[in-house]
Amino acid sequence: EIVLTQSPGTLSLSPGERATLSCRASQSVSSSYLAWYQQKPGQAPRLLIYGASTRATGTPDRFSGSGSGTDFTLTISRLEPEDFAVYHCQQYGSSLYTFGQGTKLEIK
Amino acid sequence: EVQLVESGGGLIQPGGSLRLSCTASEFTVSDNYMSWVRQAPGKGLEWVSLIYRGGITYYADSVKGRFTISRDNSKNTVYLQMNSLRAADSAVYYCARDLGSPRDFWGQGTLVTVSS
Numbered sequence: 556e557i558v559l560t561q562s563p564g565t566l567s568l569s570p571g572e573r574a575t576l577s578c579r580a581s582q583s584v585s586s587s588y589l590a591w592y593q594q595k596p597g598q599a600p601r602l603l604i605y606g607a608s609t610r611a612t613g614t615p616d617r618f619s620g621s622g623s624g625t626d627f628t629l630t631i632s633r634l635e636p637e638d639f640a641v642y643h644c645q646q647y648g649s650s651l652y653t654f655g656q657g658t659k660l661e662i663k
Numbered sequence: 664e665v666q667l668v669e670s671g672g673g674l675i676q677p678g679g680s681l682r683l684s685c686t687a688s689e690f691t692v693s694d695n696y697m698s699w700v701r702q703a704p705g706k707g708l709e710w711v712s713l714i715y716r717g718g719i720t721y722y723a724d725s726v727k728g729r730f731t732i733s734r735d736n737s738k739n740t741v742y743l744q745m746n747s748l749r750a751a752d753s754a755v756y757y758c759a760r761d762l763g764s765p766r767d768f769w770g771q772g773t774l775v776t777v778s779s
Contacts, residue, residue, distance in 0.1 A: 556724065590763040592708075599757055599769040600708065611765065643708050647763040650721045652698065652710040 561655035567663040574631040578644035585648030672773030685758030701754035
């Protein structure tokens, strides 16, 4: 199975700052089948990005995804108060899907 | 309105069995690939199982041989039969449609607690 490692585990930033979240795969992710999810307490995850860089419907354009192969990045250009949450990456390039362990984005 | 409603969670003793249900509204489960994803308290997401349109199924190594995913097209429902349950299986179990695609959609989850 493909192991996804997210870093950092926790990211402390202030509103208005730029956030960069990393997701590294143990082997190449086929066809950039990499997604990013946002999850807030008590809620189901919400898809932000799929195909490594395509924003899902309703995702603000301050969110952008990039990368290929084994290294992927989620960037939030200017943090809004509602962006503080946990972010998960997920690969679906093999039939055995996997998630990263998550990055908690907290207010500094 | 598209909906996924999970049910069947609860408290179960180690070694016991439980069947989770996921009933869909406003779309047909057999036209999509359906997954179960779980999240232990305070932990990250763990993909559990997947059933493709054609009925092919896949499982995470942690549940292979103990869990079975299936669907009943007449009831528009996906199931997760969980046997030989362990404390480590305690989690909120989410049902999801077409993970990682523009049609990605999740239910609100059902809590499974394995404890004596």
